[in-house]
Amino acid sequence: MTVKTTSKAAWLSVLDRLSEPSSYAGIAAILGVAGVTVPMPVLHDVMLAGSVIAGLAAIVIKEGWKAALDDALPIVESTAAAVSQSPPDSNTTESKPQ
Secondary structure: HHHHHHHHHHHHHHHHHHHHHHHHHHHHHHHHHHOOOOOOOHHHHHHHHHHHHHHHHHHHOOOOHHHHHHHHHHHHHHHHHHOOOOOOOOOOOOOOOO
């Protein structure tokens, strides 16, 4: 087995686990107990970026997504990079010096 094959198998194993709702429930429980909080503007931006990425993935990825993952991943990554480089929203409330 080569390193590339092993890492691809590990990646597919992680994706299989993340496709189970209980994995997300477990992550949320651990983060909640640890006291992790997310400020509302950050949460809004993350939800917006996630919605854009999910929408593009729904358009690009064929049914049977594991077979199409290799084709779609570069598109999703470039979209995520573009969203993260976008200018800040002018509607966010920031404290201004008086």
